[in-house]
Amino acid sequence: MNQSLDSDSVSITRRILDALRLDPVLLSLLVILALFGSLVLYSATGSDQAAVLRQGTRILVAMMLLVAAANVPVRMLRKVSIWLYLGGVGLLVAVMFFGEVGKGAQRWLDLGFIRFQPSEILKLAVPMIVATYLADRVLPVGFKELVVSSVLVMIPVMLIARQPDLGTAILVGSAGFFVLFLAGVRWRIIISLGVLFSAMAPLLWKFALHDYQRKRILTLLDPESDPLGSGYHIIQSKIAIGSGGVYGKGWLNGTQSQLDFIPERSTDFIFSVFGEEFGFFGSVVLILIYLAIIFRGLYIAAHSNENFGRLLAGALSLTFFVYLFVNTGMVAGMLPVVGVPLPLISYGGTSMVTLMMGFGLIMSIRSAKRFLV
């Protein structure tokens, strides 16, 4: 069996990947990350093989969707983006009225055969619609384009924020605004928006945030003030990560993790398990893998031959970065606790599927112009 693969294997693999319109670099990075993630998950679930198998199935399904997305031609993407967007916003409105309440927030829609969060659709639909809209305009974007795009972004963001799901709202919002940023919004607008936002922060604090969200931010500043409530997560997470040291306590040996001190340790707080067991060294490696994925995405964006591809691939890669930054920042006690998973590693299927499809779109953009690697 192995003999035939020997000399031709590289070119055969290359040919298969090309036929499937996949990017070998991005794909291998994603596979490495997924395998790495399964190891961490096995430890974080307390050696629960069934859970790891379930997650493996999800990865496979998500990979198949990645392949499917990679084979949608770019001009088709531009056509469906409006329908995807309208459908997604429609479902968000439906969730408002018929959605199921889980853990105190109304996010889920039950269609009988499947339960899902419509907000996930918007993670792709928002950057797609804004990229479609801006692709044919003269860049850098003018005032009118800026206003139209902002409205397109803010409608779903508001709907998601009031579910309330601050984490997803941040991700959807940043996906949309990254498109605008790449399309060359002038610096003085960016700066004045920044100033305006800081000026409005006290108002937002008072009216836009839920009590529990305010509490999380306060807790971040002084976790000791609320050791029985939300400060507990941060205190325990910091102890776990810090006690990992340079090389970590070793796989399956994290005492904080194994003894159930870390809440949500297989989902949002999985990075503290990782940090405890693999130490600073492991953390550097992991973040470098992530960084490689982000850079590969940005590289594809830079080498696309049309604005739509450049804007969409760039925005999706940067959104992936936001996932990583918000999650690790939260677990390390730098950012408030918002429900953003560690991408491709946290247990759970919803974000996994969206992320992989996003990478599928990036690969579709890459193969639209068959450049060499």
Add this chain to the structure above:
Amino acid sequence: MSKREQLKDDFLESRLIRRRLVLAAIFTVILLGLVLGRLYVLQVVSYEHFSTLSDSNRIRIKALPPTRGLIFDRHGVVMANNLPTYRLEIVREQVTDLDATLQQLRQYVEYTDQDLKRFRQSSKRRRPFETIPLRLNLDDAEVARLAVNLHKFEGVEINARLTRNYPHGEHAVHALGYVGRVDERDLREVDEVEYAGTTHIGKLGLEKFYEHELHGSVGVQQVEVNANGRTLRVLSESPPIQGNNLHLTIDSSLQRVAEEAFADRNGAAVAIDPTNGEILALVSMPIFNPNLFVNGISYANYGALRDSPERPLFNRALSGQYPPGSTTKPFYGLAGLEARVNQKDDKTWCGGYYLLPNEERRYRDWKKEGHGHMNLNDAISQSCDVYFYDLAYRLGIDRMAEFMAQFGFGVKTGVDSTGERNGLLPSREWKRGHEGMPWFPGETLITGIGQGAFLVTPLQLANSTAAFSSRGTRYQPRLVKSVEKIPDYNRIDIASRVTGRYQLLKPKNWEHVHNAMVNVVHGLRGTAQGINRGMEYRTAGKTGTAQVFEIAQDEEYDEETVAEKLRDHALFVSYAPAEDPKIAVAVIVENGGSGSSVAAPIARQIMDAYLLEES
């Protein structure tokens, strides 16, 4: 702007986007560098610190539940306190095989499926290494048996904890309410952090209404434990703050007199200080022992209480709604004078029944042969129905409803407890709104003697009587006199609140009705003259009888032949001393027959106890 109209230039645009992509890339590197910097601080610089903290997980955070505030009566008698009781508790993380442990524990102590269900429920919401109660209220034998065998069970503890106790048992239960185990529904209404470690919460009555005062605030203890989870030493502690104490307006001994006066009859009695709305006694009979509910009542006990035909769990004083019957007559009498529909000395002929113009139906008087010529004084003291049919006919329902509303009929009094109901003040609007029907003239007549759709709660009736006695000033009745704030033990009085002030058009009008009510008790032919023997003060009162079922046109009500359950309710309202009222009372005895023979003597005992012992 004109520059913007240029044609798209792909070279320039792609250069722009690339520049932004590079910027973004630099940005990501910087931010991820910050994260790595933070991790460096945690994992390399502060490694020693966190490593010590995590070492064999020595630091535990324990919630210290506060002690519940005490409840005293108006003279300082303890109505609710906390006693140490022994509990069997389990630390889940230290038990290797929970099911086996639970099974083996059965050898030494009994626990029900209900206990087990509670245990599993509360283990869901506990943080790691916190104790979860399996059985409360262990008796000495159980404690002894367990203590001897405790070494066999890792993670099983016997702990003494303060538990709510009602030292007088069933006494005043409907005034106090009770606490029970915290359940999921309760947690939705409170701050979960504050209730970490709290096992009991107010479920009914005062205990629920003043939960925010009584609970106190949670304390936190950081302890160092050994590998088995046993506490070695306390690292830091912020102690819990005890809940505030309540001082009630209730007079415990008066309450007891009232409860005993009912003997084995069912009903309710409420006594109010008409000068400020303080509730002196609040009785609903029968009573039950609230201590049963504290440690989780067994299904058998609960079933017995719930299904008893006497309905002991039902708080009649606040939730029971009864037709007020003739106790409304003084109010209507005053309404007639104030509206100048009647003069004090106008006479009405009572021949035993009343006929509406153009109607066949006879509206009967309770006295078949009639009362003869009646003026206001006679009509109230002898409780003539025909006089009030005629008065109601001339007043009309609108004026009647408007007047009664000013004395608090038909609305909640706003008492500081749970479960109060509205009663029902019939009016044209009510009938159209709730039944979609027009008002019939006949209904005006029966409303005029407090029957028909008219309903009151005993508390409402007492409060309206109190308002009458103080010539129209109505207070919000309340059970709590002051809140004693912990930790400085400042007693903060709860101010009395006026909820309605009826302005008499002519003070004389009130005097006339008042005198008639004095005659009810002290007049020769007064319906309640039976209770005036040896009375050392003067009382104004009014008897009432409320029909439980309707008698057909040509039937006669005969107390002897009617089953007890269908017998009329007996009512009595009064206030005393007549010259300067200090107490207003409403008594309702279910199926007691006539107000004069059953309800009035109970009111007399309450007034005696209060007025004679006070001085």
